[in-house]
Amino acid sequence: MSGLTHIGADGAARMVDVSAKPVTAREAEAKGRVVITPETAALIRDGQAAKGDVLAVARIAGILAAKKTGELIPLCHPLPLDAVTIDLAVTGDAVEITAIARTTGRTGVEMEALTAVSIAALTIYDMVKAVDKTMRIEAVRLTRKTGGKSGDFSAP
Amino acid sequence: MSGLTHIGADGAARMVDVSAKPVTAREAEAKGRVVITPETAALIRDGQAAKGDVLAVARIAGILAAKKTGELIPLCHPLPLDAVTIDLAVTGDAVEITAIARTTGRTGVEMEALTAVSIAALTIYDMVKAVDKTMRIEAVRLTRKTGGKSGDFSAP
Amino acid sequence: MSGLTHIGADGAARMVDVSAKPVTAREAEAKGRVVITPETAALIRDGQAAKGDVLAVARIAGILAAKKTGELIPLCHPLPLDAVTIDLAVTGDAVEITAIARTTGRTGVEMEALTAVSIAALTIYDMVKAVDKTMRIEAVRLTRKTGGKSGDFSAP
Amino acid sequence: MSGLTHIGADGAARMVDVSAKPVTAREAEAKGRVVITPETAALIRDGQAAKGDVLAVARIAGILAAKKTGELIPLCHPLPLDAVTIDLAVTGDAVEITAIARTTGRTGVEMEALTAVSIAALTIYDMVKAVDKTMRIEAVRLTRKTGGKSGDFSAP
Amino acid sequence: MSGLTHIGADGAARMVDVSAKPVTAREAEAKGRVVITPETAALIRDGQAAKGDVLAVARIAGILAAKKTGELIPLCHPLPLDAVTIDLAVTGDAVEITAIARTTGRTGVEMEALTAVSIAALTIYDMVKAVDKTMRIEAVRLTRKTGGKSGDFSAP
Amino acid sequence: MSGLTHIGADGAARMVDVSAKPVTAREAEAKGRVVITPETAALIRDGQAAKGDVLAVARIAGILAAKKTGELIPLCHPLPLDAVTIDLAVTGDAVEITAIARTTGRTGVEMEALTAVSIAALTIYDMVKAVDKTMRIEAVRLTRKTGGKSGDFSAP
Numbered sequence: 001m002s003g004l005t006h007i008g009a010d011g012a013a014r015m016v017d018v019s020a021k022p023v024t025a026r027e028a029e030a031k032g033r034v035v036i037t038p039e040t041a042a043l044i045r046d047g048q049a050a051k052g053d054v055l056a057v058a059r060i061a062g063i064l065a066a067k068k069t070g071e072l073i074p075l076c077h078p079l080p081l082d083a084v085t086i087d088l089a090v091t092g093d094a095v096e097i098t099a100i101a102r103t104t105g106r107t108g109v110e111m112e113a114l115t116a117v118s119i120a121a122l123t124i125y126d127m128v129k130a131v132d133k134t135m136r137i138e139a140v141r142l143t144r145k146t147g148g149k150s151g152d153f154s155a156p
Numbered sequence: 157m158s159g160l161t162h163i164g165a166d167g168a169a170r171m172v173d174v175s176a177k178p179v180t181a182r183e184a185e186a187k188g189r190v191v192i193t194p195e196t197a198a199l200i201r202d203g204q205a206a207k208g209d210v211l212a213v214a215r216i217a218g219i220l221a222a223k224k225t226g227e228l229i230p231l232c233h234p235l236p237l238d239a240v241t242i243d244l245a246v247t248g249d250a251v252e253i254t255a256i257a258r259t260t261g262r263t264g265v266e267m268e269a270l271t272a273v274s275i276a277a278l279t280i281y282d283m284v285k286a287v288d289k290t291m292r293i294e295a296v297r298l299t300r301k302t303g304g305k306s307g308d309f310s311a312p
Numbered sequence: 313m314s315g316l317t318h319i320g321a322d323g324a325a326r327m328v329d330v331s332a333k334p335v336t337a338r339e340a341e342a343k344g345r346v347v348i349t350p351e352t353a354a355l356i357r358d359g360q361a362a363k364g365d366v367l368a369v370a371r372i373a374g375i376l377a378a379k380k381t382g383e384l385i386p387l388c389h390p391l392p393l394d395a396v397t398i399d400l401a402v403t404g405d406a407v408e409i410t411a412i413a414r415t416t417g418r419t420g421v422e423m424e425a426l427t428a429v430s431i432a433a434l435t436i437y438d439m440v441k442a443v444d445k446t447m448r449i450e451a452v453r454l455t456r457k458t459g460g461k462s463g464d465f466s467a468p
Numbered sequence: 469m470s471g472l473t474h475i476g477a478d479g480a481a482r483m484v485d486v487s488a489k490p491v492t493a494r495e496a497e498a499k500g501r502v503v504i505t506p507e508t509a510a511l512i513r514d515g516q517a518a519k520g521d522v523l524a525v526a527r528i529a530g531i532l533a534a535k536k537t538g539e540l541i542p543l544c545h546p547l548p549l550d551a552v553t554i555d556l557a558v559t560g561d562a563v564e565i566t567a568i569a570r571t572t573g574r575t576g577v578e579m580e581a582l583t584a585v586s587i588a589a590l591t592i593y594d595m596v597k598a599v600d601k602t603m604r605i606e607a608v609r610l611t612r613k614t615g616g617k618s619g620d621f622s623a624p
Numbered sequence: 625m626s627g628l629t630h631i632g633a634d635g636a637a638r639m640v641d642v643s644a645k646p647v648t649a650r651e652a653e654a655k656g657r658v659v660i661t662p663e664t665a666a667l668i669r670d671g672q673a674a675k676g677d678v679l680a681v682a683r684i685a686g687i688l689a690a691k692k693t694g695e696l697i698p699l700c701h702p703l704p705l706d707a708v709t710i711d712l713a714v715t716g717d718a719v720e721i722t723a724i725a726r727t728t729g730r731t732g733v734e735m736e737a738l739t740a741v742s743i744a745a746l747t748i749y750d751m752v753k754a755v756d757k758t759m760r761i762e763a764v765r766l767t768r769k770t771g772g773k774s775g776d777f778s779a780p
Numbered sequence: 781m782s783g784l785t786h787i788g789a790d791g792a793a794r795m796v797d798v799s800a801k802p803v804t805a806r807e808a809e810a811k812g813r814v815v816i817t818p819e820t821a822a823l824i825r826d827g828q829a830a831k832g833d834v835l836a837v838a839r840i841a842g843i844l845a846a847k848k849t850g851e852l853i854p855l856c857h858p859l860p861l862d863a864v865t866i867d868l869a870v871t872g873d874a875v876e877i878t879a880i881a882r883t884t885g886r887t888g889v890e891m892e893a894l895t896a897v898s899i900a901a902l903t904i905y906d907m908v909k910a911v912d913k914t915m916r917i918e919a920v921r922l923t924r925k926t927g928g929k930s931g932d933f934s935a936p
Binding site: 181212215216219220223224236237238239240241242243244258259260 | 788792793794795796797798799850851854855857858859860885886
């Protein structure tokens with residue numbers, strides 16, 4: 001037994017069968033961070049005050065990406081989503097990203113929340129890369145999960 | 157002047173006009189890391205010896221994602237890609253990911269390489285999450301870039 | 313309170329949470345019109361009699377677009393669709409388009425019906441633009457809606 | 469001869485052969501309008517002053533849609549885009565939409581500009597529909613076109 | 625009456641209304657074959673023993689394609705999938721492909737299984753075409769179907 | 781050396797580097813067949829005479845699929861297409877499908893033509909499956925190829 005649910009007894013990748021699992025309300029929260037220079041942080045914050053566009057574009061990109069998760073991550077189940085929200089906070093040297101996804105379904109939405117964080121981060125990177133060549137995307141991780149038989153989960 | 161090329165004089169997001177830029181050969185390399193437990197590393201490494209599937213699935217997901225970059229990152233130009241390769245190395249507590257993208261075009265392929273790394277990382281996360289709840293995706297960044305008028309770039 | 317359900321208390325765009333809404337049968341009908349010259353109308357009508365292709369292509373494009381609504385309209389919920397039909401009628405100086413969409417779900421299908429009409433209209437435009445440079449797409453609107461807590465709606 | 473370039477001699481739909489056409493710089497501008505109540509116009513305008521989100525979301529949706537034109541309109545050629553901009557102006561009873569698309573290629577970008585206008589209009593409709601049930605999308609048309617052998621075109 | 629459920633009384637294509645059908649568990653199995661030379665079979669089999677990549681890539685492509693069925697086949701209903709598995713066996717002169725798809729829904733998953741087989745076959749073709757110009761994809765067909773009111777079905 | 785161009789020296793799948801290949805005009809023709817009962821053939825032929833929809837839908841699905849090839853076949857290069865045509869002929873017990881694709885680029889369009897044939901075949905299957913449970917898709921193969929350094933190719 002491999003312990004990896006996406007690998008069958010014969011070692012081949014497969015989409016795990018969830019047909020026997022109950023339909024329940026599920027929620028997942030993921031976080032991540034784009035580390036930037038203080039100058040870039042100021043630029044985004046000022047831009048934000050005046051027009052909001054860098055963060056607005058990243059938020060939309062993250063929400064759209066959550067809906068594409070099943071198409072991007074090969075063994076993910078396609079899921080209807082009940083809600084997606086993306087929160088973006090500019091600190092002195094980073095943009096902190098939090099995504100929350102909800103579904104009523106047979107599998108969890110961890111990958112949807114994590115995909116939303118990752119694509120929002122890449123979108124910030126894209127919009128700022130002309131002025132900051134040393135950005136890094138850090139600490140993309142699951143921070144909370146509720147619903148489903150594997151029990152609730154919470155981490156910093 | 158905002159310094160942000162994706163924001164016009166009126167503060168609105170736009171796809172930057174590249175029609176006057178020359179068509180040149182361009183290459184970008186990006187890296188990132190999925191931090192895992194030593195037990196998970198062993199599981200992937202053994203799985204790898206026997207069947208290769210976790211890493212094979214991540215590699216394919218990354219290559220496919222590079223081709224979708226223009227659809228995921230709102231202000232990216234859609235680009236033909238000449239080549240994409242993804243290298244995956246399992247260390248004691250991480251999977252190290254390197255993606256290289258090439259094009260012959262008017263804009264660079266940094267976002268393609270970074271998107272390939274991010275989606276390969278998420279795919280590893282997805283396949284291993286049943287046995288490791290504390291994974292993190294770290295240090296997603298551009299490590300090399302050649303071609304284009306802004307000059308070559310290299311970083312660790 | 314902004315009155316706009318897609319904007320949170322903090323002014324940020326979000327996908328509205330529908331998890332507490334009941335699953336019900338919902339239907340929406342939308343209409344629109346491509347205004348063309350009498351010569352173009354005759355050309356489509358004759359084409360139609362002999363081969364049907366202009367209208368057949370537009371019908372298929374509209375049905376496919378209804379299925380892509382959640383991917384095109386950023387804050388739309390992805391929805392399973394139970395049925396989509398597109399009706400096209402060529403008058404003396406227009407193609408009149410009617411789309412009906414049905415789902416069994418937590419949110420309505422207005423946007424699916426409207427997207428089907430819009431893309432069917434653009435497809436007609438594309439196929440006829442070589443002979444008619446003055447076309448316009450007019451009066452794209454919701455004409456009927458049933459199911460859901462906001463009550464039924466009907467308009468000309 | 470049908471006069472319709474997308475219909476072959478046998479009456480079947482086809483993607484027209486452009487391989488013999490020269491690669492030239494091409495630009496197209498399209499316009500359209502979402503007709504709304506004065507109350508909705510005020511709501512969007514105020515929302516705009518404070519946060520910009522309704523218009524920001526519509527702008528991003530339009531830009532992304534321009535890049536998907538070849539996938540939405542069956543007989544359109546897939547095209548690399550050099551630039552896309554979307555301008556949105558709120559008047560007393562409408563949102564006026566202008567989209568400009570540019571390419572360096574073998575076919576024009578009329579459909580890209582028109583698709584951007586249509587999806588931006590639908591996105592505004594989606595975000596405002598909870599407070600305004602009588603919206604209409606009107607006057608979606610090509611207003612300017614340059615490049616390509618069929619000559620320049622301009623209309624109000 | 626035409627007997628073709630996707631064609632309305634007026635002869636126009638439509639997505640058949642399934643809203644009155646019950647939600648039940650459904651499964652479909654499809655098979656197909658890529659006929660290759662004995663040399664190519666040996667090459668894939670050896671490659672398989674050492675690295676698994678040709679078959680691993682085909683398997684992932686087939687699973688991803690099953691999830692895209694509603695977007696590829698115009699009149700198919702978009703469906704959540706509970707499970708997809710793809711089995712690949714290399715014989716002396718062919719790769720035999722079997723795909724199984726499962727859903728809990730209002731319509732069957734025949735097309736999902738058949739699409740998975742077809743795209744897995746094309747992916748094998750793509751990876752091997754540099755060394756074998758005479759490949760053929762043969763015998764793509766439904767071999768089993770359970771669930772739904774039309775009754776179970778089984779064929780060799 | 782594996783002989784398989786999509787597999788690197790380390791056994792990992794990759795998108796082959798085509799940046800050094802010249803841009804040339806390329807064309808590929810592929811064929812395939814949906815084997816049906818004589819009754820189904822009559823039904824499609826009559827339907828064809830009256831309305832054309834089964835074949836029209838299959839033709840559009842095939843053209844759209846050709847444009848999605850790079851997204852469906854993991855290691856295919858995304859390509860601009862200059863032309864796609866699909867020819868469908870109903871015989872006594874089959875629908876014969878021929879697809880021709882053209883590009884001006886660095887790689888061939890074999891996979892585009894083969895993907896168009898496969899998805900057109902699946903679309904016919906989908907529209908007729910309610911009345912014919914024993915259909916098979918047979919003989920999907922490349923029949924002609926011109927342009928590119930590997931030389932021209934022709935097969936029955």
